[in-house]
Amino acid sequence: MPTVSQILSARVAAAVARAIHEEGWQGEPGIIEIERPANPDHGDYATNVAMRSARTLRRSPQQIAEATVSRLPPDDVIAGAEVAGKGFINLRLRPEWVARQADEIGRAADRYGRADVLAGQRIQVEFISANPTGPLHLANARGGPLGDTLGSVLAFLGADVTREFYVEDSGTQFDMFGQSIAVRYRQLLGEDATLPAEGYQGEYVTDIARTILAREGERFRELSLEEQARIFAPLGVEWVVSEDQRVCEKFGIRFDSWFSQAEMMRSGYFEDTVKALRERGKVYEKDGAVWFDAPDEIEDKEGWVIVRSSGEPTYFGKDIAYHRLCLTERGLDRKIDIWGANTHYHLIQMRAAMRALGLEDRFEVVLYQFVRFLHEDVILGMSRRRGQFITLEDVLDAVGKDPTRFFLLQRSADSQLDFDFELAKQQSNENPVYYVQYAHARIASIFRTAAERGAGVEGADAGLLTEPAEQELVKHCLRFPDLVLEAGRHHGVHLLTQYAVELAGDLHNFYKFNRVVSDDVERTKARLLLMKAVQVTLRQTLGLLGISAPESM
RNA sequence: GGGCCGUUAGCUCAGUGGAUAGAGCACCUGCCUUCUAAGCAGGUUGCCGCGAGUUCGAGUCUCGCACGGCCCGCCA
Incomplete structure (x- = not known):
């Protein structure tokens, strides 16, 4: 099922080509861009191809537009085309065609908006990848919904997507984590031990030591601190990773793989990469x-x-090896990393390294600006080592998965955002996410009423959906497939939240002024089809966002 | 000193080089005997940070400047 833009673009292209040929012009036309005018008087869609072709065809935009429009007669989809302004071509969709799409959308159901433009591409989206030395908090949580939703969008467009969490279980921080656990372990045994200045101070470190003590007893008691640290660090990571898994599930995120850095290091791949x-x-x-x-x-x-001069690889070095591994040994076509803004210098380094290895084109990064966390009107720094943070799980438990995801997905990754904990809890009922979910639930309610009265969509004639309000709703739904393509191209998943709010608004407005279930049997059937189309579109959008679409609220 | 991101309504933010710049929140006025008022309708609000440039056209692209956040380690 091609998108509206694809249909129109093909027909305009054909008309332009005919115009050039028949007028005997020389030169190539500009790229066909189909856009939606802000002003409804300018049609449902418009194209600026005449302006874009003026230079190469050496004709005025008006002249090109006229020649194109005269070769763009009304057909099954296009009701009319006209030249306006300085050479815009405004296109109006045929109402009968629009009406029929309500039925098509309903039939497509969970296939609606899917495409195969990325079919055959193996894409890995790597996100969160927080240090496995402590619980997830909000600062590294923004990448969660961003990466998860981007993965969903790419899969929706046909790609073979893998969601990966890169577990950095080697290196300096890892060693320090092991030491911190060892110190707590000794303290639990009543020994005198103090945490290093750079050690991890969080309460969970003691929990880990306690777990080890409970499971393994005192058999590590006689070992040196270094030996204990070496044994405890992987156990601690195991503990944290399993916690991360649990919290990610609460967040609606399931990774396909949790890749161990230590494993890669043991394989000799790092040395191989340095050699390369x-x-x-x-x-x-x-x-x-x-x-x-x-x-x-x-x-x-x-x-x-x-x-390093000590022989220890740096994080940068290991990351080069890891990316090379993904893009060569693991057969991925593209790797998209979701990183916090503080790593932008690392990005510069990585781009240079990837270019050196000839992998630059397949390495993409979405940088997101930081979330500032406001708690009781105070901006909290989120230092894990000092144990000062509110965990992601605390936020999820207090605010809920859906509002948290929606909030983090509403803004573009490029803009900074403040997460006001009290406001999020207190105003969660005013959160726009409920506005969208309510629209979906409202439709479900209409279907319940229809069922009670024995009304259904069997034998419905979508062609009856000719009223302006009905047409507008279908047209709004028809924007969805183009929007998904757009979001996939630009990695801009926030477009989806914005769209969801707009479509929900249209539905609420329609609901207020138009009755669906009425005494008019044929109209009821047709409008139920319309409601189905909107519900499908909302559900598809929410599905990509990882937000539930409730049947009732 | 260098780099990345931002600067749009009172607040938080949308806005693939297109025509009269939008949403939510906040504020004011109306609307629940009919499919859910977590809703709807109407009202108010803008030197799109500043200055140049590019072109048929700039909130959008380029350059300079200002302000804010982040970064420039043999940490990750």
């Missing part, structure tokens, strides 16, 4: 460390360390 970089002449030695040679455009640094 060395063969390309991209690394050099200095001060006993191995450096990646920064490209010339980078003015502030000559290079970045990938193996």
